[in-house]
Amino acid sequence: MSAEKTNLLYHSVCLEQDLCKGCTTCIRLCPTQAIRVQNGKAKIIRERCIDCGECVRRCPYHAKKVVSDGFDALSQYKYNIALVAPAFCGQFSKATDINVILTGLKKTGFDDVFEVARGAEVITQKTREILAEKKNDKPIISSACPAVVRLIAVRFPSLSENVIPLTSPMEVAAQMARKEAREKTGLSDSEIGTFFISPCPAKVTAVKQPLALQKSDVSGVISVKDVYIRLAHTLSGMTEVEKLSVAGRDGVRWARSGGEAEALGIKNYIAVDGIHNVIKILEELEDEKLKNIDYIEALACVSGCTGGPLNVENEFIANSRIRNITEDMENAQVKADEDISLFWDKKVDYQPFSPLDSDMGEAMRKMALLEEIYQRLPQLDCGSCGSPTCREFAEDIVRGKAQEKDCIFRLREKIEMLAKEITEISKMINE
Amino acid sequence: MAENSVKLHYNVDASDFTVAGQASGAVKKVLKQLGFSADVIRRVAVAMYECEINMVIHADGGEIDVEITPEKIRMIHKDRGPGIKDIEKAMQEGYSTADEKVRELGFGAGMGLPNMKRYTDEMNISTELEKGTVVDMTVLVK
Ligand SMILES: Nc1ncnc2c1ncn2[C@@H]1O[C@H](COP(=O)(O)OP(=O)(O)OP(=O)(O)O)[C@@H](O)[C@H]1O
Ligand code: SF4
Ligand SMILES: [Mg+2]
Numbered sequence: 347m348s349a350e351k352t353n354l355l356y357h358s359v360c361l362e363q364d365l366c367k368g369c370t371t372c373i374r375l376c377p378t379q380a381i382r383v384q385n386g387k388a389k390i391i392r393e394r395c396i397d398c399g400e401c402v403r404r405c406p407y408h409a410k411k412v413v414s415d416g417f418d419a420l421s422q423y424k425y426n427i428a429l430v431a432p433a434f435c436g437q438f439s440k441a442t443d444i445n446v447i448l449t450g451l452k453k454t455g456f457d458d459v460f461e462v463a464r465g466a467e468v469i470t471q472k473t474r475e476i477l478a479e480k481k482n483d484k485p486i487i488s489s490a491c492p493a494v495v496r497l498i499a500v501r502f503p504s505l506s507e508n509v510i511p512l513t514s515p516m517e518v519a520a521q522m523a524r525k526e527a528r529e530k531t532g533l534s535d536s537e538i539g540t541f542f543i544s545p546c547p548a549k550v551t552a553v554k555q556p557l558a559l560q561k562s563d564v565s566g567v568i569s570v571k572d573v574y575i576r577l578a579h580t581l582s583g584m585t586e587v588e589k590l591s592v593a594g595r596d597g598v599r600w601a602r603s604g605g606e607a608e609a610l611g612i613k614n615y616i617a618v619d620g621i622h623n624v625i626k627i628l629e630e631l632e633d634e635k636l637k638n639i640d641y642i643e644a645l646a647c648v649s650g651c652t653g654g655p656l657n658v659e660n661e662f663i664a665n666s667r668i669r670n671i672t673e674d675m676e677n678a679q680v681k682a683d684e685d686i687s688l689f690w691d692k693k694v695d696y697q698p699f700s701p702l703d704s705d706m707g708e709a710m711r712k713m714a715l716l717e718e719i720y721q722r723l724p725q726l727d728c729g730s731c732g733s734p735t736c737r738e739f740a741e742d743i744v745r746g747k748a749q750e751k752d753c754i755f756r757l758r759e760k761i762e763m764l765a766k767e768i769t770e771i772s773k774m775i776n777e
Numbered sequence: 778m779a780e781n782s783v784k785l786h787y788n789v790d791a792s793d794f795t796v797a798g799q800a801s802g803a804v805k806k807v808l809k810q811l812g813f814s815a816d817v818i819r820r821v822a823v824a825m826y827e828c829e830i831n832m833v834i835h836a837d838g839g840e841i842d843v844e845i846t847p848e849k850i851r852m853i854h855k856d857r858g859p860g861i862k863d864i865e866k867a868m869q870e871g872y873s874t875a876d877e878k879v880r881e882l883g884f885g886a887g888m889g890l891p892n893m894k895r896y897t898d899e900m901n902i903s904t905e906l907e908k909g910t911v912v913d914m915t916v917l918v919k
């Protein structure tokens with residue numbers, strides 16, 4: 347297996363075996379049909395999972411966990427910088443000023459803070475340039491949400507060329523923060539730690555196993571939840587506020603859905619949020635039903651990054667705060683030094699869900715069988731077999747991953763048939 | 778015993794145009810699972826969607842039969858609608874009999890049939906007034 351392919355196999359989302367009750371809630375909600383319930387426990391199919399965190403958000407027993415770094419990871423470096431996403435600034439009811447949050451973070455163990463919004467401003471500027479030079483009528487799809495980029499890799503490979511090959515605001519911010527820190531402290535790059543405070547598992551995966559970068563400039567990822575409690579304590583006792591925020595309006599509004607596209611200052615765009623909605627739009631694009639669209643902002647979480655599953659605050663409340671914060675904000679002077687790299691440096695290996703068979707003739711035979719099995723099933727999509735739908739179940743059978751008797755309806759029919767046979771045989775004996 | 782072909786059948790319900798596109802969506806998924814190229818899948822999906830929408834908007838729904846082999850994909854759309862009066866005209870870009878209501882829904886640019894022709898390798902229409910229309914399209918896998 348090539349290195350690129352294993353990239354799709356690393357995941358930050360995983361199952362807490364003991365907590366899983368096998369309830370099948372997650373199998374129905376998963377946007378890539380990546381979960382099955384087998385022997386009473388959920389199982390994530392690694393090739394299909396995009397780490398969007400939909401299951402993390404919806405599991406009633408909190409059995410889906412996100413593996414991220416803890417504060418102890420800071421001890422590996424001499425100088426630690428918190429990379430603060432604009433969405434993070436919507437988490438606290440007391441903080442209507444970004445400076446309050448940044449000052450507080452510096453008291454929770456970080457030597458410095460850096461706003462990811464500044465990276466977003468750089469990406470916005472580059473995207474404007476790319477849009478101005480665009481010659482074809484293919485809409486450009488934003489690459490800012492790593493869950494969406496992975497979704498395209500596994501489910502919409504035909505749209506790979508639409509994805510803008512720019513790195514994320516987080517990566518740009520990490521490079522800028524490192525550079526500033528090197529100049530300020532004289533430390534070497536390996537002595538500097540950059541920690542992204544993440545609203546989602548997708549960002550964790552994007553750092554641990556980047557899809558389109560050789561290596562991430564982010565040293566570790568700490569979840570918003572883990573930072574929240576520490577920071578909330580700090581904020582309540584804090585009196586003095588340092589003036590630390592330099593990001594402008596176009597960067598900060600990336601926090602909520604629509605903000606990234608608004609910052610571009612263009613007309614013909616779509617801003618779609620929520621992974622199931624994103625899928626609908628990508629289907630439309632694939633079928634050439636979208637006309638006169640230049641740009642598609644696509645975010646896996648409803649409301650945008652404020653809706654990330656690792657956040658604490660309700661996304662609608664957070665968005666209202668972000669709107670208030672950005673309302674009277676000015677735009678910042680944006681300048682990224684030449685040595686900050688903005689483009690992907692590795693080819694993404696678009697890897698569609700594997701077809702039924704690598705040989706098409708054989709795939710046809712399996713598909714015909716799949717249809718045949720599907721017609722026999724009750725078509726209720728009840729999920730009790732452990733597959734998301736009857737059709738998916740038929741596919742699992744054809745792929746050798748399930749058996750028809752896993753369907754309780756089919757099993758019951760079989761038992762009834764056997765019972766009838768037994769009665770007939772016993773009649774024959776008695777006659 | 779199944780041979781090297783897949784046959785699919787769909788009923789198209791005309792009572793709700795918002796669900797039109799289900800058959801083409803399902804076929805798209807099947808083609809992806811069979812491992813066809815993105816180009817073939819797109820051509821089939823676009824042609825079929827246009828045809829399916831026509832069945833809903835201009836006719837009274839109908840049936841679709843799809844036959845898939847490694848060499849070609851054939852889609853036969855049968856409806857019980859009013860038939861097409863002048864096929865030659867209907868095939869022209871921009872020709873549409875859609876009324877104001879339909880246009881408001883975003884259809885009626887008169888681009889459906891020309892696009893179907895462009896995206897497929899073979900296309901035959903047989904139609905009878907008051908009886909219905911059969912649109913038979915084939916996409917070759919090259
Ligand atoms: N199945 C059908 N039954 C009856 N008439 C049809 C059928 N399909 C097409 N037509 C006629 O042919 C005309 C042209 O069809 P075409 O699909 O090219 O354009 P349209 O459906 O009017 O608009 P568009 O497809 O761009 O939304 C239609 O306006 C209609 O009069
Ligand atoms: S929308 Fe934002 S928070 Fe949600 S998965 Fe994408 S990057 Fe993460
Ligand atoms: Mg039409």
